[in-house]
Amino acid sequence: MADTPEQIWDQARKLLLDRIDPDQFERWIAPIQPAMTGDALELAVPNPFYLRWIKERYLRQIERCLEESGWAGVVGLVVGSKPTPAAPPPKRQDKPPKASERMEPRAAPVQEWDSGLNPHLTFDRYVTGPSNLLATSAARAVAQQPGTLYNPLFICGPVGMGKTHLISALGNQIKANFPTFRVLYVGAETFFNELVQAIRNNTTFEFKQKYRQMDVLLLDDVHLFPGREGMQQEFFHTFNALYEGKKQIIISSDRYPQELDRLEDRIRSRFAWGLVADVKPAEYETRLAILTRKVDEDQVVIPLEVLKFIALNIKSSVRELEGAYTRVHAHMKILSITPTIEDAKTWLEDILPRDSDPVSVRQIQKVVADYYQVRMNDLVSASRKKRITQPRQVAMFLAKELTRESYPDIGQEFGGRNHATVIHSIRVVQGRIKEDSAFGAEIEQLRQMIIGR
Structure with missing residues (x-):
């Protein structure tokens, strides 16, 4: 068994890394700082939100991994200032690749360049989940080796899914990794408007120079690109110049390349040369x-x-x-x-779903009754037995959370109880969740069962 809390935690973290998605590990597990208080191993987290999340999602896994690492004592969670991890996270480091593995930057530093990127849109602030895992993983890989991996990288998905954030995070990370690279983020409409202006002002040469000297071009919302032949021809030649020069091209769209009907076939086919990664609605x-x-x-x-x-x-x-x-x-x-x-x-009344509630009170009663192995009739009965009252209180709590029913309406669904009884039941469940992580896990499991996950 390891002697210090750092050694104990380091062993447990290695086990956790094999069992938790890497991005979730970096987000939730990496910031934890171990310390010994008496006979207890305390795990300090940055703030109460981390503590609540770790308790609900990861505490059982953490305890299991600590036990497998040889720790048999008490484990506690505390809130402290956001720490530096006790030891380097047991994963590969995001270091820029060796010169032989990437395209060469200019020998001399370039002048200050307006990349058009929002500096606040970074990977650190982008939440990764199953719906965007492929796109995020590809973007992180490209940030390490621009021009050699997945070129072009085509990110697609419905409006409002976070595509702009993702490609902006990629651009910002490339800038951080390769300070001498010229990186430019531009919307498709802006590209088009600049080209129109260049034609009017007879400055098309300067326009071509601007875009073709880029090391990385991020083109957002390419589905808005106009169908004019002359415009598409200029974009086609710009794309070819960058691609042949092994410069990185990143594109976003609200549809797949083959669905971009306004674009020429030769452009659509080039979009599919690298990797097409979609971003789906978040779960x-x-x-x-x-x-x-x-x-x-x-x-x-x-x-x-x-x-x-x-x-x-x-x-x-x-x-x-x-x-x-x-x-x-x-x-x-x-x-x-x-x-x-x-x-x-x-x-939020005007934007909440109006068709129907995600679930009904009766559906909740059925799931809760099955889970606690009682009858649905018991939940609406006058029984005050503990084996009945606890499931009833849990069902009331979930009914208030998952439906739009009022306190009196929920009370009516539980044998005509008044609103004060419903409020009391909800408070009892809320108190138990705060005090008992195992009970909180039960509630989360029921919640997932009810919403059909």
């Missing part, structure tokens, strides 16, 4: 992680059940999800209150 876990990241960045207190409510109901796009968060944040700041689910329902 529940990723949506919740995005909201948690926003709360963390803004250093505000929004209860986890409110974030879960937003994540469950705002599914169409990341852009709309962040817009819903911004609205809740603004209301709570103006009113100086900690929001509840009821507040969120009121503030």
Whole structure:
């Protein structure tokens, strides 16, 4: 068995890395700092949001890995200042490749260049999940070896999925890794407008020089590119010049290359030369992680059940999800209150799904009854036996979180109980979740079962 908390934790981290997605590991596990307090191993996390997330998602895995590493004592989670990891994370380091493995930068530093990139759109602020894993992994790989891997890199997906953030993060990372490279981010409409202006002003030579001297060109929203033959011809030659010079080309679109009907076949075929990676609508876990990241960045207190409510109901796009968060944040700041689910329902009423609730109270009752091995009739009965009251309280809690029913309406679904009983039940469950991580895991499991995951 290792002697120091750092050695104990280092062994456990190596096991965790094999069991957790690398991006999730870097986001949630890497910042943890171990320390010994008496006979307990304390794991310090940056803030209460990390602590809550680790408790709900990873605590059991952490305890299991520590046990396999030889630790048989108590494990505790505490909030501390964001630490530097106790030891280098057991994964490959994102170092720029050797000169022999990448395209050569200019020998002398270039003049200051306006890349058009938003410096705040980085990989650190981009949440990775199953819906965008391929695109994110490809982007990170290209950032290490631009011009040699996946050229061109074509990122596609519906509007509002975070494509602009992803390609901007790639551009910013290339700039950090290769300071002498000329990197340019431009929207397809801007490219078109600049070309029109160059033709009018008889400055097409300067236009060609500007784009063809780039080491990295990031072209956003290529689906907006016009169908004019002359415009497409100039883009075709620019693409060829960059590609033949082993310069990196990164493109985003709301559809696959073969679906870009306004573009010539020869352009569409070139888009598919490298790698086409799609970004799909974010699943529940990723949506919740995005909201948690926003709360963390803004250093505000929004209860986890409110974030879960937003994540469950705002599914169409990341852009709309962040817009819903911004609205809740603004209301709570103006009113100086900690929001509840009821507040969120009121503030987001015009953008919440109107067709139907994600689930019904009856569906929740059935899942909870099956889980705790009681009858649905027991949940609506007058019984006060503990084996009945706990499932009933859990069902009420989930009904309030996952449906748009009011307290009185929920009470009616549980044998005509009044709203005060529903409120009391919800508070009991909330208190147990805070005190008992195992119970919290049960609630999360039920939640996933109910929403059909």
